[in-house]
Amino acid sequence: MRSTKTIHVVSAHAEGEVGDVIVGGVAPPPGETIWEQSRWIAGDGTLRNFVLNEPRGGVFRHVNLLVPPKHPDADAAFIIMEPEDTPPMSGSNSICVSTVLLDSGILPMKEPITELTLEAPGGIVRVRAECRNGKAERIFVQNLPSFAERLNAKLEVEGLGTLTVDTAYGGDSFVIVDAAAMGFRLSPDEAHDIAKLGVRITNAANVALGFHHPENPDWKHFSFCLFAGPVERTGEGLRTGAAVAIQPGKVDRSPTGTALSARMAVLHARGQMKLEDRLTAVSLIGSTFSGRILGTTTVGDRAAVLPEISGRAWITGTHQHMLDPSDPWPEGYRLTDTWGAR
Ligand SMILES: O=C(O)[C@H]1NCC[C@@H]1O
Incomplete structure (x- = not known):
């Protein structure tokens, strides 16, 4: 060796x-x-x-x-x-x-x-x-202070028409679409379509809307598209489905902690989530992250929330990982059969 x-x-x-x-x-x-x-x-x-x-x-x-x-x-x-x-x-x-x-x-x-x-x-x-x-x-x-950037923005996506989207930051940058309006129930068999559409929406938002973080000028793009399910009030608090499309075209298996933080910022901005509420997000594989808002703050001139998220890991x-000096691919490779939304 x-x-x-x-x-x-x-x-x-x-x-x-x-x-x-x-x-x-x-x-x-x-x-x-x-x-x-x-x-x-x-x-x-x-x-x-x-x-x-x-x-x-x-x-x-x-x-x-x-x-x-x-x-x-x-x-x-x-x-x-x-x-x-x-x-x-x-x-x-x-x-x-x-x-x-x-x-x-x-x-x-x-x-x-x-x-x-x-x-x-x-x-x-x-x-x-x-x-x-x-x-x-x-x-x-x-998590990092999280904020809603635009609510009900219009976004033209080629082949999909004009969508109504929210944009927000939850430690990373999101364009958020209503899953039901896009025809999704957020079931596991929809993963491929969500990945494909999500990447198109993220790319369109990067061209048409652009993301701006008031205190981190280096972070100036949308990373993800969140397909947000309806929020239901249950005996244990608020609950919602969440599927996040990650570049270059896969769906997060977890409910995405940054998405949950961004969603809580949007719900708070709309007056639909209060400090005493808990929001549980459910992923396509049925796993959950729980979130709550610990307080409010500002990021630059934007109203923001201080989110807490929780989940389990194993x-x-x-x-x-090793590198044999004769390996012709020291930096590896990517092919579009799996690296990209087909
Ligand atoms: O939970 C999250 O926030 C993330 N999961 C993978 C991609 C995101 O960073």
């Missing part, structure tokens, strides 16, 4: 969505802040290609790089690598990172509650983990 690199990974999924964690073998990238380091990772591309592309990765995979925190309050920091983006924050990935940090013993676990401060590229997120018998059973994440294995 010979290798020019060895990257140590603990693999995990949060409510169905893969979020692997690199725990060793990669030196911290250059940059004064975690955001700058994440821009370096995005611009350089080598690590992203190595772990996300085939033969080591696949369109279903997200990978998080643990790096030493820069903020004095933070216990750990992570850079999120998604199939197309290197985003400010991610719900499923932050839940995977927290679970791996605690379940694998990288950070000490205190039962029944462990509190952590994590530094994501977009800022500090506080984590509360319910722990029992050495397992972090549920992770609560105080470790699925460990890997040592």
Whole structure:
């Protein structure tokens, strides 16, 4: 066996969505802040290609790089690598990172509650983990301040006509469409059509509407399209279906923590969700994230909410990714049979 690199990974999924964690073998990238380091990772591309592309990765995979925190309050920091983006924050990935940090013993676990401060590229997120018998059973994440950007905007999508959409930020940027108006019940057999349409809607929104974050001028595109189900009031609070199309054309298996945060910001802006409400989002595989609004704030001149999301994650294995110097595809490859909405 010979290798020019060895990257140590603990693999995990949060409510169905893969979020692997690199725990060793990669030196911290250059940059004064975690955001700058994440821009370096995005611009350089080598690590992203190595772990996300085939033969080591696949369109279903997200990978998080643990790096030493820069903020004095933070216990750990992570850079999120998604199939197309290197985003400010991610719900499923932050839940995977927290679970791996605690379940694998990288950070000490205190039962029944462990509190952590994590530094994501977009800022500090506080984590509360319910722990029992050495397992972090549920992770609560105080996500980045989230805001509604446009409500009831008109968006022309070729072949679909004029859609009425909302746009919002929940740690990442969303164009939100009404699932029922698009003819979806949000059942698992619709995944392929949701992925295909979602990418077209996201691309159209990027051309016609554009996204603007008042405090992060680097993040100027929509990453995702959320197909939002109707909100029902149940004995346990509010409940809704959620399917998120991720570039270049797959559906999140989890209910998407950033989408839940963005949705809560929109519902709050419309007066349809209050601080005492709980909103549970259900994914296409039937997994759930729960959310609540902890308070209100502003992002630049925008009214915003402080969302908390919670969900569960499980470790699925460990890997040592290696590179034989004679491998003709050191950065891997992507083909449109799986990498892209067909
Ligand atoms: O839960 C989330 O926010 C995410 N899941 C995969 C893509 C998004 O970052």
